[in-house]
Amino acid sequence: MTAAGALRTAIDKDTGVAVVTLDRPARHNAIDLATCEQLGSLWREFRFDDTVRAIVLTGAGEKAFCTGIDRDTDVPQPGSPYSMDDPLLSIGPKANDLWKPVVAAVNGMACGGAFYLLGEAEFVIAAEHATFFDPHTTYGMVSAYEAILMAQRMPLGEVARMSLMGTAERVSARRAYEIGLVSELVAPADLLTAAVRAAEVIAACPTEPVQGTVRALWAAKEAARTQALAQAPHLIALGSLPPERQAGLFTGRGSAFRTR
Template identity: 50%
Template sequence: MPEFETLLYEEADGVAWVTLNRPEVMNAFNTVMQRELRDLWRWLRRHDPVRVVVLSGAGDKAFCTGIDRGEAIAEGPRRGRTGRGASDSAGPGASEGGEVRIGSGTTPFMFDDPGSNLGPKSNDLWKPVIAAVNGIACGGAFYMLGEVDFMIAAEHATFFDPHLTFNMAAAFEPLQMTGRMPFGDLVRLTLLGSEERMSARRALEIGLVTEVVPLEELRERSGWAASVIARSHPVAVQGTLRALWAGRELSRSQALAMAWAFVGLGNDPDALEEGQARFASGQRVEWRLR
C-alpha cells in the first residue's frame, strides 16, 4: 500500500475511505497530493478487498478548493516573450529577464495539466467512487468531482469556479462537469466566478448531487450507499459502470453497440448462478425510498 502525506486512508468491509487532508489550505491540492492520488487510484485497481471508494475532504469547511496557489505547479500555456538567446539557467521555461515561455520549451502545445492525475477514471479505476462533499468545492475540485460516480453533499456545501474572477480562462474544470449539470447552469457557474456560489440545495435540484444531508449525517449516508454497492459482485458492478459511462460519453448507438461486450465481461458465471438461485428462492431485500 502506498504511504501518504496529504491523504488519510481507511478501509473496512469492502469500502475505502479517502480523505483529502490539507485542511490548513482548505484541502487545495499540491504536487504531492497530485502524485499520491494517482498512486492510490492505480493501487486500488489491483487491491481486490476494496470494492467501493468514498472520497471526502478533511474538516467541515471545504471538500477541495483546487490548486494550491502557494506552490509552483505547472499552469499550462502562459503568454510571455520567449526572447532571443534565451537561457535555461533560470530554470525550465524561463527566458532572459525571467519571463515565462509559452508552454513547454519553445512551443505552446506541450504542458502538464496539474489536474490530469487527480480523478479515478483518468487512472482507469472502475470501482465506484462516491464523493461526500463536506464544504466548498471549487475550481480544480472539479477534476475529481467530474470523475466520481455520484455525490452526496452536506447542507452547507457550495460549488463555484473562481477562474474568471482572477482573469484566467476556465477550460479543463468546466469541461469535466459538462455531463454533470444542465449547460445553462454550468455556463452561469463558470462565468459568474467567485461572485455567486451554487448551494447544495440547488445542486440537488439540477442533479449535480443525489442527496443533501446535515454534515453530521454525511458519513453515515455515504457509507450506507457504499456498503450496498460493496455487497454486489464487483465484476458486475464494474461492467455496469463501464456501460453507464459509455452512455454518457458516446452516442447512444455507439454505447449500445458496446453493451453486449460489457454484459459478457461483467456476468461472472458463478456469481450469476448464485444470483439466479437467490431470485428463484423468493428472497428479497428490504428497500428504502429516497
C-alpha cells in the same frame, strides 16, 4: 487506517469500502504536487486490491471538500499553445483506469480543480452547507477542464452560469441537488455515514457486474467528453492571462459573494 502525506485512507475489509480523505484542512484541502502523485498512486493501487470494492472520497474538516490546486504550487508551462502541463489531469480515478465506484462526500466548499475529482465520481452526496463555484474567470483563467467535466453532470446553462460568474456567486447544496449535481443532501454530521452507507450497498453486489455497469455509464458520454477535453489545452493557453496578471487579480480579489 493508513496515512500518506496529504491523504488518509481507511479500508473496511468486511464491507469492501475504502474511505479516502484529502487531509490538508489548513489549506482547504487544496491539492499540491505531492497530493497529485499520492492520489494517482492510490487509485492505481486500488485496481489491484480486491478487498476494495467501492470508495468514498471526502475532505477533512467542514470548511472545504477541496479548493483545487494549491496557489503556492509552481507548475512551469511550455511556451506553446499546443502543449500544457496540468498535474490535476492525473488525480481522478478514471484517469488512472480505476472502474470501481467512487462516491464523493462534499463538506463545505468545492471549487475549481475540485471538479476534476467530482467529475470522475459516480455520484455526489453533499452536506447541507456545501457550496460549489468556479473562480477561474475572476482570476483571468479559462475554465476548460472544469467546465467540460461539469457539463457532463449539470444542465449547460447551469454550468455556464457557474463558470462565468467566478467568485461572485456560489451554488448552494440545495440548488446543486435541484439540478442533479448532487444526489442526496444530509446534515453535516451525517455526511460520511450517508456516503459509506451507499458505498456499502454497492460493495455488497458482485464485483464484475458493478464495474461493468460503471464502465457502461461512462461509455455513454465518453466520445463527446474526449473530444471536448482535447480542445482544453489550446483554449487555456490562448485565453488565460499571463501568470503575473493572474497573481495581481488573485491578490486584489474581494470577499463578497452571493449564494443561490
